[in-house]
Amino acid sequence: MKQDFKILGTRPIRPDGLEKVTGKAMFGADKSATGMLHARILRSPHAHAEIVSIDTSKAEALAGVKAVITGADFDEVENRWTRYTMQNCMAQGRALYDGHAVAAVAATSKKIAAEALKLIEVEYKTLPHVTDVDEAMRPGAPLVHEGVKGRKLGDDVSGNTVGYYSFGHGDIEAGFTKADKVIERNFKTAATHQGYIEPQACLADLGADGRGELWCSTQGHYMVREVCSEILGIDASQLRVTASEIGGGFGGKTTVFIEPVALKLSQKSGKPVKLVMSREEVFRATGPTMSASMDVKIGMDKNGKITAGHAKLRYQGGAFPYNMVMMGAMSAFACYDLENVQSEGWDVMTNRPKMISYRAPGAPMATYGVESVIDELCQKLGLDPIEVRLKNAAREGSKSSYGPTYKAIGLVEALEAAKAHPHYAAPLPANTGRGVACGFWFNFGGQVSVSMAINTDGTVNLIEGNPDIGGSRASISMMAAEALGIPFERVRTIVGDTASVGFSDVTDGSRVTFAVGIATINAAKAAIKELCKRAAMIWEIDAEAVEWVDGAAQPTGHNAGNFPPMSLAEIAATSGKTGGPIAGHHEGAPDKAGVSFGVHLVDVEVDPETGFTSIKRYTAFQDVGKAIHPAYVEGQIQGGAVQGIGWALSEEYIYGEDGRLQNPGFLDYRIPVASDLPMIDAVIIEVPNPGHPYGVRGCGETAIVPPLAAISNGVAQAIGKRLFELPMSPPKILKAL
Amino acid sequence: MARVVIFGSLRAFTDGVERMEISASNTRELLKKLSERHPALAEVIEAGVSLAIDGEVYKDAWFTPIGSNSEVVVMPLMVGG
Numbered sequence: 001m002k003q004d005f006k007i008l009g010t011r012p013i014r015p016d017g018l019e020k021v022t023g024k025a026m027f028g029a030d031k032s033a034t035g036m037l038h039a040r041i042l043r044s045p046h047a048h049a050e051i052v053s054i055d056t057s058k059a060e061a062l063a064g065v066k067a068v069i070t071g072a073d074f075d076e077v078e079n080r081w082t083r084y085t086m087q088n089c090m091a092q093g094r095a096l097y098d099g100h101a102v103a104a105v106a107a108t109s110k111k112i113a114a115e116a117l118k119l120i121e122v123e124y125k126t127l128p129h130v131t132d133v134d135e136a137m138r139p140g141a142p143l144v145h146e147g148v149k150g151r152k153l154g155d156d157v158s159g160n161t162v163g164y165y166s167f168g169h170g171d172i173e174a175g176f177t178k179a180d181k182v183i184e185r186n187f188k189t190a191a192t193h194q195g196y197i198e199p200q201a202c203l204a205d206l207g208a209d210g211r212g213e214l215w216c217s218t219q220g221h222y223m224v225r226e227v228c229s230e231i232l233g234i235d236a237s238q239l240r241v242t243a244s245e246i247g248g249g250f251g252g253k254t255t256v257f258i259e260p261v262a263l264k265l266s267q268k269s270g271k272p273v274k275l276v277m278s279r280e281e282v283f284r285a286t287g288p289t290m291s292a293s294m295d296v297k298i299g300m301d302k303n304g305k306i307t308a309g310h311a312k313l314r315y316q317g318g319a320f321p322y323n324m325v326m327m328g329a330m331s332a333f334a335c336y337d338l339e340n341v342q343s344e345g346w347d348v349m350t351n352r353p354k355m356i357s358y359r360a361p362g363a364p365m366a367t368y369g370v371e372s373v374i375d376e377l378c379q380k381l382g383l384d385p386i387e388v389r390l391k392n393a394a395r396e397g398s399k400s401s402y403g404p405t406y407k408a409i410g411l412v413e414a415l416e417a418a419k420a421h422p423h424y425a426a427p428l429p430a431n432t433g434r435g436v437a438c439g440f441w442f443n444f445g446g447q448v449s450v451s452m453a454i455n456t457d458g459t460v461n462l463i464e465g466n467p468d469i470g471g472s473r474a475s476i477s478m479m480a481a482e483a484l485g486i487p488f489e490r491v492r493t494i495v496g497d498t499a500s501v502g503f504s505d506v507t508d509g510s511r512v513t514f515a516v517g518i519a520t521i522n523a524a525k526a527a528i529k530e531l532c533k534r535a536a537m538i539w540e541i542d543a544e545a546v547e548w549v550d551g552a553a554q555p556t557g558h559n560a561g562n563f564p565p566m567s568l569a570e571i572a573a574t575s576g577k578t579g580g581p582i583a584g585h586h587e588g589a590p591d592k593a594g595v596s597f598g599v600h601l602v603d604v605e606v607d608p609e610t611g612f613t614s615i616k617r618y619t620a621f622q623d624v625g626k627a628i629h630p631a632y633v634e635g636q637i638q639g640g641a642v643q644g645i646g647w648a649l650s651e652e653y654i655y656g657e658d659g660r661l662q663n664p665g666f667l668d669y670r671i672p673v674a675s676d677l678p679m680i681d682a683v684i685i686e687v688p689n690p691g692h693p694y695g696v697r698g699c700g701e702t703a704i705v706p707p708l709a710a711i712s713n714g715v716a717q718a719i720g721k722r723l724f725e726l727p728m729s730p731p732k733i734l735k736a737l
Numbered sequence: 738m739a740r741v742v743i744f745g746s747l748r749a750f751t752d753g754v755e756r757m758e759i760s761a762s763n764t765r766e767l768l769k770k771l772s773e774r775h776p777a778l779a780e781v782i783e784a785g786v787s788l789a790i791d792g793e794v795y796k797d798a799w800f801t802p803i804g805s806n807s808e809v810v811v812m813p814l815m816v817g818g
Contacts, residue, residue: 152749165813167745326813329745344746357816403744403810404789442794442815509816591795691793 007482025245028201028217033272037106040113044095047129047351047659058119064112067269070103084320086231096319098660099284106265129351129659133316136160136350144349160349162321167402168342175308175340179299187369189726190652191291198247204262205272212239219253220506231260242497243467251357283664287356290315296369300377304388308340317355328362330402334440337398360441360701371437371709386419410623410687411597418599423619432605433717439705443593443698444509449502450519454582458569463496465504471632472512483524485551510698519586527584534578592691598622600706604714611730619681625689625697637682637703644707646672742810750778765799785814
């Protein structure tokens with residue numbers, strides 16, 4: 001594995017910076033087209049209702065209205081997962097949650113579209129609803145869908161329970177008998193939203209000939225193309241999707257919500273259609289993450305060795321089947337090398353918006369429960385929380401609680417760095433507590449395509465197919481420059497549309513820098529091979545007698561010939577005369593992404609009069625394998641920590657008895673902003689991933705996993721009482737006090 | 738013969754059988770033989786599973802080689818975020 005780098009690890013100026021700070025960057029709502037219509041969506045005011053009838057005649061008669069659609073305009077979709085996605089975009093037969101789309105209008109102005117919505121008459125028959133996970137799981141609960149109960153599930157759970165997963169090994173009961181202390185607790189976490197600043201937005205143009213163009217804010221435009229072409233019944237090749245700049249996604253833009261609607265309106269009206277969600281719509285109808293109810297039981301001996309761990313996780317994921325509790329069950333105990341461990345998870349449907357991934361989906365809640373109980377055991381047994389974690393930490397060769405045996409990993413290094421950091425030894429003022437917690441995320445590889453063109457002036461253009469949500473254009477340019485041996489400034493990476501480069505999976509799972517990086521290095525190797533071949537032709541020696549060193553071709557030795565090195569620019573300059581353009585490309589599906597661990601330290605101060613918790617100091621340690629561009633990596637770690645702070649302290653979906661969302665806006669759904677926070681210190685740990693030529697691990701998700709527990713542990717120390725429900729909002733803390 | 742471990746809740750589809758030995762040169766061959774041996778698991782495999790071969794996790798990779806002494810852990814399909 002290469003470890004001596006010239007470019008990797010430096011901090012060049014962000015290639016997307018100027019466009020973003022000057023307002024030139026084009027986001028989802030920034031695109032317009034001649035003759036464009038504006039669309040609006042009518043949404044259900046009921047948590048659960050049969051749609052008896054929809055009369056759109058008055059809306060259609062309004063001057064300026066060019067198309068009105070309902071669920072009846074969409075044909076049956078064979079694939080059940082795509083069908084669920086389509087029915088989440090536009091209800092068919094029943095509205096399944098407050099905010100579920102029931103009709104849409106395209107008109108010549110936004111105002112007319114809004115007026116037209118008022119003219120659509122929908123007759124509803126309200127049905128019993130359920131929004132709480134434990135109630136939804138209970139036999140006899142109102143059913144969100146019939147016939148989707150998970151296989152092998154018994155009569156002890158309702159038909160809303162769509163999946164069951166179990167992981168682990170050993171004998172947990174025997175393990176608990178060996179413990180000096182066993183603690184079992186029930187935890188609850190609220191559903192939280194990804195909170196991206198840019199709402200979903202798109203511009204769709206689908207002609208009668210079946211050819212379409214779609215511009216949208218997404219984490220995966222190939223996913224958008226495949227899902228939309230299936231829903232609309234058109235060939236994938238005829239729908240070109242371009243990903244705009246993205247104002248945040250965090251997993252929330254890994255599916256479609258409005259694109260099929262805009263395409264259908266465009267198809268029906270024969271005009272381009274722009275559809276932009278309001279913030280209220282984003283809250284009511286795009287995926288938040290899951291809420292959770294969990295039982296966690298852990299046994300520990302007096303020396304701090306965990307003898308057994310058992311977690312039961314019940315997640316609610318909204319109005320359609322899903323399978324994300326599995327990731328929580330897999331990650332719950334993943335930080336530890338345990339002899340006896342079991343984690344179980346149940347996926348449950350409710351009358352809420354369909355969940356979608358949120359940064360390390362499923363892991364933060366499960367980890368909150370496990371890390372809280374470990375902290376309480378440390379308190380009860382008088383043990384240091386970092387020493388206990390070091391004693392039990394997973395390391396290379398440990399059999400993970402979810403199956404695989406770990407390769408080289410960096411949890412011990414992160415814990416040692418936290419233990420040695422001045423933060424851990426700093427004195428604590430009154431009303432202040434210090435929390436510590438570990439976290440884990442899998443990271444993924446997946447399908448990628450990269451095309452690299454060597455220009456005649458010695459510069460390089462690289463096209464890849466993954467929207468840049470965290471600095472991947474910079475990291476990919478850096479890896480290309482490193483592999484080619486040329487300056488970073490000579491490489492420009494762009495995200496191609498679906499007709500420009502081969503298929504690429506969604507930007508998720510912390511996969512892009514890892515997977516596109518491997519494709520980029522392989523594309524560079526292909527280009528280098530051709531560059532060496534051209535130099536050999538010019539020197540009139542065998543291609544095998546040429547090697548690539550520091551950005552230039554050179555003979556492998558004196559026997560090969562006595563020629564001075566020929567740079568990439570020199571070879572490229574004559575490429576038109578030596579065989580034409582020089583390029584490299586690579587398509588693949590790399591695995592071996594390498595798991596990632598983090599350790600967070602946080603000092604919290606709790607005001608005993610108001611119950612308000614403020615973050616006084618925060619330090620996050622994370623193994624990232626190799627930090628390509630450390631500033632972006634630090635940004636990922638800081639961003640994850642801040643989102644976790646919001647989850648722990650203030651963010652929650654609040655539903656009334658009527659099943660309607662009570663707080664669909666940033667005034668009542670409070671995310672942390674810069675003025676709420678101290679600087680989040682990010683400490684990068686680099687234990688190279690043996691599965692990547694440069695040692696890269698994904699780094700985008702792990703940082704949201706530890707904060708929930710770290711902050712809860714800090715609050716427990718600050719007030720001397722432990723809360724078991726998130727968010728720890730002031731009323732809950734005051735009640736505990 | 739690869740040592741195959743059926744992990745966690747997937748054992749519900751193998752009548753509780755956790756460990757078995759299967760001779761296969763790659764993942765596709767292994768999954769095919771596994772489906773034949775445990776028909777209830779076939780539908781799950783068709784929908785997608787993840788495999789950990791000697792500690793490395795693979796998804797949707799038919800032709801990943803399997804060594805004669807490899808440990809292969811069969812898990813539910815892992816998805817990203």
